Each structure stands twice: as C-alpha cells, then as structure tokens.
Amino acid sequence: MANTTGNRYRGGWQIIIKDRSICYHCKQEGLKPENKYCPNCGFPQNGTDQEQRKFIIDFRKKKSAIREAKTMVERGRNFLFIVAFLNFISFIGGGTVVLIIGGIISSIYVGLAFWSIRKPFPALLTGLIFYGVLNLFFGILAPMFLLSGIIWKIAIVVALLFALYSVKDIEKLQKETTL
Ligand SMILES: [Zn+2]
DSSP, rough: OOOOOOOEEEEEEEOOSOOTTTTTTTTTOOOOTTOSSOOOHHHHHHHHHHHHHHHHHHHHHHHHHHHHHHHOOOHHHHHHHHHHHHHHHHOOOOHHHHHHHHHHHHHHHHHHHHHHHOHHHHHHHHHHHHHHHHHHHHHHOHHHHHHHHHHHHHHHHHHHHHHHHHHHHHHHHHOOOOO
C-alpha cells in the first residue's frame, strides 16, 4: 500500500521524498535523477509537488472506482441467485415434472452465479442471455408471462448489464493502477 499519509497543509498533504532513488509511491528502488517518472508505477518522482499530488489523488479515485465496480459485479451475481429462487418458486404447484424442470433451470442460474466468481464476464453474459431466451420462450407460450413481475425482470436485466459493464471497467482501471 502506498504511503500517502503525509502531513496536512494547505488543504492537502505534503509529499516528502527522503530518498530520491526509491519511488515514493510504489517503493521501487534504483530511480535515477533523470527519471521524471517512476518506471514501475508512473509516479512523477522528480515532478512538481502539484503533479505528485495529482497522481496520488487520481490513484485513490481509481482505487475507489474499482471498489464500486466490484460491488456492481457482486450485485449482478446476487441477482443470479435471486433469479434462481424466483424461477424455482414459479414452478411449484405444477406437478413433479414441472418442478424438476424448474429445479434444472434454477441449478443453471446457481452454477452461473458461482462461475461468475472466477470468470465474471462470460458467466454474467451467459446468465443474461439464458434469462432473455427463457423469458422469450415462456413469453411466446403465454404472453402474459412477460408482464408478470415486470419490475423484477427489468431490475434483473439492468443489474446484469451494469455488472457486465463493471467487469470491463475493473479491467481497464486495474491496467491503469498496476499496484
Ligand atoms: Zn513507483
């Protein structure tokens, strides 16, 4: 973790670099006076005080953006569990065969939710497509089905889309903050 807890002054913190050969931000050693930027993390070791503070603030912003995006991915995963549950209860009362079909569909959602821990993008995308295809299928069989629980359906699709977008966002932000 970067040491950014310097002394507060004029609304910010003071960046004091005791050893110019060690990166203030990532602690990389062997920096030369002619290197304005740290070759490892890009910190402006020999830049101005303003540039250094801007780097630290941007870095913190990216870190908190990554945290927020991870929350969105988790929400998408939780929605897959919710879909599994809602799907299963909608199959109750139709006899054994119907219940088994419902159980199989719900198991697929649960499987996708667990898979999304390791491979979030393909798992969430598969979940969204599977959900869309099933809704279309049941919608063709019984058009009223599409309208039942429409708020939930919209919430599920939106949560999965946001989660997918967030996975890409995390990848991009993590490339920019390689620490
Ligand atoms: Zn560095």
